Amino acid sequence: MRQTTPPPPAAIDAWARLQRASGAVLARVETRLKADGFPPLGWYDVLLELSRAEDKTLRPVEIEKRMLLAQYNVSRLLDRLAGAGYIEKLKSPEDGRGVSVRLTSEGDALLKAMWPSYQAAVEAEFTKYLEPGDAETLWSVLGRLVP
Amino acid sequence: MRQTTPPPPAAIDAWARLQRASGAVLARVETRLKADGFPPLGWYDVLLELSRAEDKTLRPVEIEKRMLLAQYNVSRLLDRLAGAGYIEKLKSPEDGRGVSVRLTSEGDALLKAMWPSYQAAVEAEFTKYLEPGDAETLWSVLGRLVP
């Protein structure tokens, strides 16, 4: 007798697994960073965006768009980063409402210090489990979700 | 002259995109659920696990494992669900420390009421952007990350 083939996983299963997997792996990476004495990943992400930007400077609204964060979360995250001395807030020269945020040398140093730990964490909790080609596959499929 | 091929995206790029994409899509789905007047997805997930369980009943520690949540988050999530009447907490018959959590009929009703909204949200914010085979591909690759 013929074996019944299992039904193909529907999109909803892929959705559920996407949420579970990315959440779990993120938690593990954050745990490793913290164990190494570093601040949360969100801090790293802001510093990285700034380090790549012209003059190491960005407007908060730009950070908001690049990191896909809510406006008030950006505002407070920048507060914390400024309080810790990793960025500095300047009055925006071209927009009276605006703020300009610049990476400080301390921020740049933190970025460089965190990188090995971050890289090792991603390797241990993510890359290690992938098979050849998986990274490209993921990158390509997920790219359709964030245009 | 030969065109230089772009470097293949490294695992770290796949990691970054995984976090961005899953976070962004999750936020959009949650926004739709809320717009329809429903509680957060976490509530749905607990109710769903209970509905699938023997006697519609689970121990908190089981929910913790299935949902990959921290223990204190489960404890408080169950508090809220019990407060809203969607589950009831019973003393575990076989374990004096333990609690047993059972889905109430109100909880079952909420589950059924949320499903169409949830399904539509996932369709609109996730499935819609996928191409044929993507769901299976994602499911398979992500499966390696949560053994």
Place this chain on the structure above:
DNA sequence: TTCATCTTAATGCAGTTGCATGAAAAGGAG
């Protein structure tokens, strides 16, 4: 110019999460 509208950023408050700890029962070695 003038005024209504949009954009940028901050903040008070309530709800949620993370961390550390504690209480109580189960499990297990001797």
Place this chain on the structure above:
DNA sequence: CTCCTTTTCATGCAACTGCATTAAGATGAA
């Protein structure tokens, strides 16, 4: 049994997030 370790669940407190609102400057139509 006795004692030590482990498991299960709750909670005080601090930090963070979401929501709603506010303030202030930019933008653009008339």
